Amino acid sequence: MLVNPYSYMAQHRLTLQCGPALPAAQSLLQLAGQPDLQAQLAPAPTAQQLLAAIEQAYQAGYEQQASTEFELQGLAIAGVGDPLLHTALLAQLLPAFKAQRHGVPVTLVSYGLVAPAGAPALCQQLTELGVEKLELYLPATNPPAYQQAVHPTQHGFSELCQFIHTASDAGLHVSCFAFAPCRQAAELRALARELGARAFMVIE
Structure with a gap:
């Protein structure tokens, strides 16, 4: 279910579109057989647009779902691109999200194609x-x-x-x-x- 051009439901959790950059030929949405969903997502969201999408989803009842069946699912960041290639966006988005929604776990869905030399700093x-x-x-x-x-x-x-x-x-x-x-x-x-x-x- 598409919530708006910046977020959708996947694996029983609210999932945000992170941007277009990819380390591979196809997005994970394409590999998953969801090209229609990919076509509906905005290619380059801002942190403010994503925060607004999160708030819209919570106002539409995601918070009630998350407090029961989906309690441990939280928020995922995936979409057309790879979130590990959008760390500047994450640095704007996540502190603001965590300040608003305490205790909601955040998951990144990624190819994990990271240069070994930069991996420890990225993980930190x-x-x-x-x-x-x-x-x-x-x-x-x-x-x-x-x-x-x-x-x-x-x-x-x-x-x-x-x-x-x-x-x-x-x-x-x-x-x-x-x-x-x-x-x-x-x-x-x-x-x-x-x-x-x-x-x-x-x-x-």
Whole structure:
């Protein structure tokens, strides 16, 4: 369900569009088979527009849902682009959101394609901004299969694996996911756990 051009419901939680920048050929929405949703989202929202979208969703009843069934789902940031490439927007958005909505967990849904040299500082920044969870796309167990599945435009399988490990060590709650159909779920779950992720999910 589309709330407005800046937010939508996904995985039983309010999800914000973060901007257009991507580290791969396609957005996660495209890979999930949701091009219609992607087409309805504004390409480059401001922090104020996102805060207004959050408030609209809460006024429309999301707060009542969140206090019961969706209590632990909170807010996700994903959309057309990758939130790890929009840290300036996160730095404006999240402190203001946390000041308004105490205790609501924030999750970033991302490819996790981060240069190893910059990963520790990025994880520290995310922690300081109040990000609790990372959900990282892990569709393959080796570099050739990952290259074929993702077509990354920057970094690749080894950088993703290193980032999962670094983020987990930094104290972030990391989980990995792939989209159905997924023939290697057991192998992917084992890899995710080995790298330090707490869970692996197959999203229908």
